[in-house]
Amino acid sequence: MKNAINRQIVLAARPVGEIGQDVLRLVERPVPKLAEGEALVRNQILSIDPTNRIWMNEEDSYLPAVQIGEIMRGITAGQVVESRSDLLKPGDLVTGLGGYADYWVGQGQLMTKLPGGVSLEASLSVFGHIGLTAYFGLLEVGKAASGETVVVSAGAGATGSLVGQIAKIKGCRVVATVGTEEKRRWVVEQLGFDQAIVHRANPDLRRSLELACPSGIDVFFDNVGGEVLDAALSNLALYGRVVLCGAISQYNNPGEWGPKNYGELVVKRGRMEGFIVMDYHARAAEAFAALSLWLKEGRLQYRAEVIEGLENAPLALQKLFRGENRGKLLVRISS
Amino acid sequence: MKNAINRQIVLAARPVGEIGQDVLRLVERPVPKLAEGEALVRNQILSIDPTNRIWMNEEDSYLPAVQIGEIMRGITAGQVVESRSDLLKPGDLVTGLGGYADYWVGQGQLMTKLPGGVSLEASLSVFGHIGLTAYFGLLEVGKAASGETVVVSAGAGATGSLVGQIAKIKGCRVVATVGTEEKRRWVVEQLGFDQAIVHRANPDLRRSLELACPSGIDVFFDNVGGEVLDAALSNLALYGRVVLCGAISQYNNPGEWGPKNYGELVVKRGRMEGFIVMDYHARAAEAFAALSLWLKEGRLQYRAEVIEGLENAPLALQKLFRGENRGKLLVRISS
Numbered sequence: 001m002k003n004a005i006n007r008q009i010v011l012a013a014r015p016v017g018e019i020g021q022d023v024l025r026l027v028e029r030p031v032p033k034l035a036e037g038e039a040l041v042r043n044q045i046l047s048i049d050p051t052n053r054i055w056m057n058e059e060d061s062y063l064p065a066v067q068i069g070e071i072m073r074g075i076t077a078g079q080v081v082e083s084r085s086d087l088l089k090p091g092d093l094v095t096g097l098g099g100y101a102d103y104w105v106g107q108g109q110l111m112t113k114l115p116g117g118v119s120l121e122a123s124l125s126v127f128g129h130i131g132l133t134a135y136f137g138l139l140e141v142g143k144a145a146s147g148e149t150v151v152v153s154a155g156a157g158a159t160g161s162l163v164g165q166i167a168k169i170k171g172c173r174v175v176a177t178v179g180t181e182e183k184r185r186w187v188v189e190q191l192g193f194d195q196a197i198v199h200r201a202n203p204d205l206r207r208s209l210e211l212a213c214p215s216g217i218d219v220f221f222d223n224v225g226g227e228v229l230d231a232a233l234s235n236l237a238l239y240g241r242v243v244l245c246g247a248i249s250q251y252n253n254p255g256e257w258g259p260k261n262y263g264e265l266v267v268k269r270g271r272m273e274g275f276i277v278m279d280y281h282a283r284a285a286e287a288f289a290a291l292s293l294w295l296k297e298g299r300l301q302y303r304a305e306v307i308e309g310l311e312n313a314p315l316a317l318q319k320l321f322r323g324e325n326r327g328k329l330l331v332r333i334s335s
Numbered sequence: 336m337k338n339a340i341n342r343q344i345v346l347a348a349r350p351v352g353e354i355g356q357d358v359l360r361l362v363e364r365p366v367p368k369l370a371e372g373e374a375l376v377r378n379q380i381l382s383i384d385p386t387n388r389i390w391m392n393e394e395d396s397y398l399p400a401v402q403i404g405e406i407m408r409g410i411t412a413g414q415v416v417e418s419r420s421d422l423l424k425p426g427d428l429v430t431g432l433g434g435y436a437d438y439w440v441g442q443g444q445l446m447t448k449l450p451g452g453v454s455l456e457a458s459l460s461v462f463g464h465i466g467l468t469a470y471f472g473l474l475e476v477g478k479a480a481s482g483e484t485v486v487v488s489a490g491a492g493a494t495g496s497l498v499g500q501i502a503k504i505k506g507c508r509v510v511a512t513v514g515t516e517e518k519r520r521w522v523v524e525q526l527g528f529d530q531a532i533v534h535r536a537n538p539d540l541r542r543s544l545e546l547a548c549p550s551g552i553d554v555f556f557d558n559v560g561g562e563v564l565d566a567a568l569s570n571l572a573l574y575g576r577v578v579l580c581g582a583i584s585q586y587n588n589p590g591e592w593g594p595k596n597y598g599e600l601v602v603k604r605g606r607m608e609g610f611i612v613m614d615y616h617a618r619a620a621e622a623f624a625a626l627s628l629w630l631k632e633g634r635l636q637y638r639a640e641v642i643e644g645l646e647n648a649p650l651a652l653q654k655l656f657r658g659e660n661r662g663k664l665l666v667r668i669s670s
Binding site for chain 1: 396397560565579580581582585589590591592593594595596597598599600601602603604605606607608609610611614
């Protein structure tokens with residue numbers, strides 16, 4: 001890989017509010033030499049996730065904050081081109097935190113080899129962190145059970161659309177909140193959700209959820225936060241669970257808003273619980289076996305939107321925060 | 336009881352913000368005749384609890400809202416003076432929702448007979464709803480374990496002081512937030528808490544809690560809400576639990592505030608859970624056996640402040656919300 005140019009997108013400034021033009025900057029650097037135990041991966045696909053925004057903040061979260069000047073952290077899938085690791089050989093397909101960059105140089109043990117038959121796209125969605133998030137968040141944290149009412153926010157999103165479908169498979173009544181009429185139709189007509197509510201410009205989301213969930217919400221799987229969370233809390237059923245997966249509506253203004261209806265957790269003996277998908281990686285096989293079966297049976301579907309070119313990753317991130325993506329948002333770095 | 340006058344305090348108006356003079360009104364009514372199955376109780380002691388304020392709101396909570404003109408709901412202890420219930424005879428000591436009134440007329444099955452050796456005062460504190468709240472909230476909801484750090488807000492209050500002592504007995508490190516220097520000294524010097532922080536006028540409660548809990552907060556037992564809850568959330572340990580018992584700082588302005596740091600539940604894989612003590616009444620014997628033993632061993636103590644006269648119950652309630660009581664606040668209706 002001598003003389004190869006490695007384009008990297010670095011964090012140039014911490015965003016205040018929305019992710020502006022000055023936040024991410026593309027730089028070109030040479031591909032470094034490998035140290036013992038390392039491998040060099042040609043990143044092919046980059047996953048654009050809401051949590052990327054959290055990593056940009058100054059404070060550490062469940063992972064250390066990305067420092068100014070560092071490569072922006074991101075989950076990638078790609079192919080090993082050189083290896084000084086016993087674990088990997090050229091040609092292997094891997095996923096991991098390869099970053100917003102053409103090439104990823106890292107320790108072999110940080111790279112996860114793709115199982116046979118899994119495409120690079122799928123390794124960043126249903127057979128990756130998205131599938132694990134939906135599966136374990138709904139079933140392990142939320143403990144959704146047959147006959148219960150599950151509400152999922154951002155129900156047409158990468159995670160939410162899987163959550164709703166898994167809930168249907170498990171015998172739940174499923175209601176989604178979504179951002180657009182197109183998304184509403186998709187989840188109801190294509191994915192079989194019982195109902196979906198377009199939350200934007202809904203004058204009384206609380207009432208809409210009440211009508212959609214006459215016996216209350218047993219599990220609320222939240223990707224959005226804000227008024228959607230408050231509306232769900234006020235409709236919580238007795239012993240209801242709120243699964244905190246994300247809060248995309250709040251990431252641009254961290255720490256400014258809190259759920260005013262959290263007192264409903266007392267009245268309803270409810271539970272609100274957060275989780276991080278990394279904690280479930282050791283149990284990935286269990287989830288992937290189930291997801292794989294449901295896909296084969298035609299009971300599960302997913303969609304992805306692929307944006308071409310690493311240089312467009314900052315635009316893709318903005319698109320995600322405007323809710324304009326359809327399904328899992330990916331950036332193709334190379335083919 | 337012919338010609339006996341029954342003073343009752345009725346809800347005259349719903350409070351907006353603080354409980355003003357117009358909210359509760361004392362009226363005099365005759366003692367009604369007993370129907371079959373009912374008993375007449377001379378209320379002797381009335382428990383003044385933060386939750387009384389919740390019952391005054393227009394919306395139903397875990398119990399129906401008190402209606403305008405109805406006797407104000409309250410937990411009392413007293414003596415049966417007449418009975419048409421097979422369950423009770425004159426002279427029996429009972430507790431229950433006897434209300435802000437001289438006399439309580441109700442179905443015998445709604446009255447709980449006091450076990451032998453339990454005083455009326457104790458039946459409204461350590462051997463009543465307060466003891467059950469502390470015991471089950473800390474151990475069942477919070478799952479506090481030896482070696483963990485427990486923080487309790489309103490740590491010198493009726494419930495909080497028991498929570499902290501039970502946590503000490505169970506081998507936890509205990510830090511309280513309290514409202515005054517007198518309370519701080521009491522919980523540290525008399526009850527053996529490891530540390531207490533006077534939260535009023537503390538310029539950086541978050542930092543104070545961080546210093547007091549160097550390895551984070553494993554269980555936060557919250558009676559207060561507001562900035563105390565946010566400060567605790569920001570210091571939550573990995574897999575920390577927030578036990579939502581109450582939010583006295585917010586009851587006068589319901590629905591106006593939410594915990595801005597609730598996102599810490601995601602980062603720390605935390606859980607915030609509410610409960611209602613009524614759900615644990617069936618298991619009261621288990622808690623009372625433990626509490627009784629600890630009292631005998633001198634490992635548990637409690638204090639009560641008794642205000643004389645039913646007519647002073649509204650003032651007592653205001654005192655409670657100003658945090659001016661020392662220990663369990665009671666009103667003596669008759670002796």
